[in-house]
Amino acid sequence: MKIFVVGCGGWGMALSILLHENGHEVTAWSFFEEECRMLREEHGNERLLPGVTLPEDIEITNDLTGAAEADIVLMAVPSFAVHSTAQQLSHIIPPQTVIVNVGKGLDRDNGYCRFSETITNATNGKNPVVALTGPTHAEEVARGILTAILAASESRAAATLVQQAFMNDRFRVYISPDIIGAELGGCFKNIIALAAGICDGVGLGDNSKAALMTRGLTEIARLGVKLGGRSETFAGLSGMGDLIVTCTSMHSRNRRAGIKIGQGMDAQQAMKEVGAVVEGYYATEAGYMLAKKEGIDMPITCAMYDLLYRGKPVQECIQKLMERPRKSEIEDIWR
Ligand SMILES: NC(=O)C1=CN([C@@H]2O[C@H](COP(=O)(O)OP(=O)(O)OC[C@H]3O[C@@H](n4cnc5c(N)ncnc54)[C@H](O)[C@@H]3O)[C@@H](O)[C@H]2O)C=CC1
Numbered sequence: 001m002k003i004f005v006v007g008c009g010g011w012g013m014a015l016s017i018l019l020h021e022n023g024h025e026v027t028a029w030s031f032f033e034e035e036c037r038m039l040r041e042e043h044g045n046e047r048l049l050p051g052v053t054l055p056e057d058i059e060i061t062n063d064l065t066g067a068a069e070a071d072i073v074l075m076a077v078p079s080f081a082v083h084s085t086a087q088q089l090s091h092i093i094p095p096q097t098v099i100v101n102v103g104k105g106l107d108r109d110n111g112y113c114r115f116s117e118t119i120t121n122a123t124n125g126k127n128p129v130v131a132l133t134g135p136t137h138a139e140e141v142a143r144g145i146l147t148a149i150l151a152a153s154e155s156r157a158a159a160t161l162v163q164q165a166f167m168n169d170r171f172r173v174y175i176s177p178d179i180i181g182a183e184l185g186g187c188f189k190n191i192i193a194l195a196a197g198i199c200d201g202v203g204l205g206d207n208s209k210a211a212l213m214t215r216g217l218t219e220i221a222r223l224g225v226k227l228g229g230r231s232e233t234f235a236g237l238s239g240m241g242d243l244i245v246t247c248t249s250m251h252s253r254n255r256r257a258g259i260k261i262g263q264g265m266d267a268q269q270a271m272k273e274v275g276a277v278v279e280g281y282y283a284t285e286a287g288y289m290l291a292k293k294e295g296i297d298m299p300i301t302c303a304m305y306d307l308l309y310r311g312k313p314v315q316e317c318i319q320k321l322m323e324r325p326r327k328s329e330i331e332d333i334w335r
């Protein structure tokens with residue numbers, strides 16, 4: 001197949017390598033001419049994927065029109081660029097070309113809708129959309145470390161095509177019809193990953209992080225189900241799976257930014273030092289706004305919003321979470 005990869009950050013490059021290994025003809029596009037020049041000359045990006053070489057026959061381009069020829073267009077751009085990139089692609093790609101999005105977030109400029117909705121709106125519903133998401137650090141996929149991921153779509157045919165194109169004996173692709181749950185899980189887990197980094201940076205313990213992850217999953221699933229996702233999805237690869245990998249791995253930019261914030265650094269400075277997109281920052285605003293709109297209780301997300309957007313001190317946010325009223329973990333069915 002011909003696959004056009006839009007975005008040459010860590011994830012775009014890692015997936016380009018995987019698809020090339022699977023025998024596809026891969027073209028990778030970058031927004032930045034300078035990034036294209038570096039990738040052509042150095043065959044990799046030492047800062048984002050140290051020690052990883054891009055095969056020479058992956059074509060690097062700054063021209064998006066090549067997407068017209070592709071069987072699959074893979075979008076791997078940060079959340080803030082998904083809307084504008086989808087608009088540009090809509091003038092280029094023919095109807096029926098499958099669009100796969102791997103970016104994790106929500107569309108801030110369009111009522112925090114999901115990216116599959118953003119893409120469907122941009123293309124007037126003419127292109128099937130697949131969300132490819134799960135516990136997948138680019139640094140490991142690029143090295144062929146065993147990984148599993150979820151291809152979720154309203155179209156079984158499109159999800160199956162993506163499964164065929166991406167799957168190999170080191171990269172296992174599951175399909176799912178629950179694109180709502182898959183996209184929301186991938187977005188909201190970043191709020192908890194950023195909080196887990198703060199937990200580590202402050203010097204709290206393993207118990208603390210286990211509590212944060214468990215209660216974090218409970219609240220993101222609560223909102224996700226209210227927004228139409230299925231609860232099983234939040235226990236799966238794009239929910240619990242992605243939560244585990246981002247809250248525990250030093251590959252995670254969200255966790256690394258959180259560690260710096262927990263150690264006292266200002267959030268903007270922490271994100272700058274991480275040097276790649278920290279989606280949890282934007283996901284916190286999206287989660288906070290949606291929770292308010294839907295009337296869903298999300299104490300960790302609210303604490304993160306206070307911390308990141310209202311400048312509330314870390315210790316005060318932690319204290320407030322611990323001093324909440326007593327609760328039952330599951331529905332109170334005692335008589
Ligand atoms: N890196 C990873 O391990 C994984 C990342 N993701 C998600 O994939 C998305 C991209 O992540 P990364 O590749 O890590 O990001 P990155 O920060 O490494 O790179 C993003 C790339 O997007 C492009 N870009 C930047 N600004 C742009 C703009 N205004 N318009 C169009 N393109 C632009 C550039 O080519 C840039 O290199 C994020 O939403 C992230 O959460 C998902 C799974 C794994």
Ligand SMILES: O=C(CO)COP(=O)(O)O
Nearest residue numbers: 134135136137252253254
């Ligand atoms: O989503 C990811 C892994 O599944 C990447 O997480 P970070 O953006 O925190 O690095």
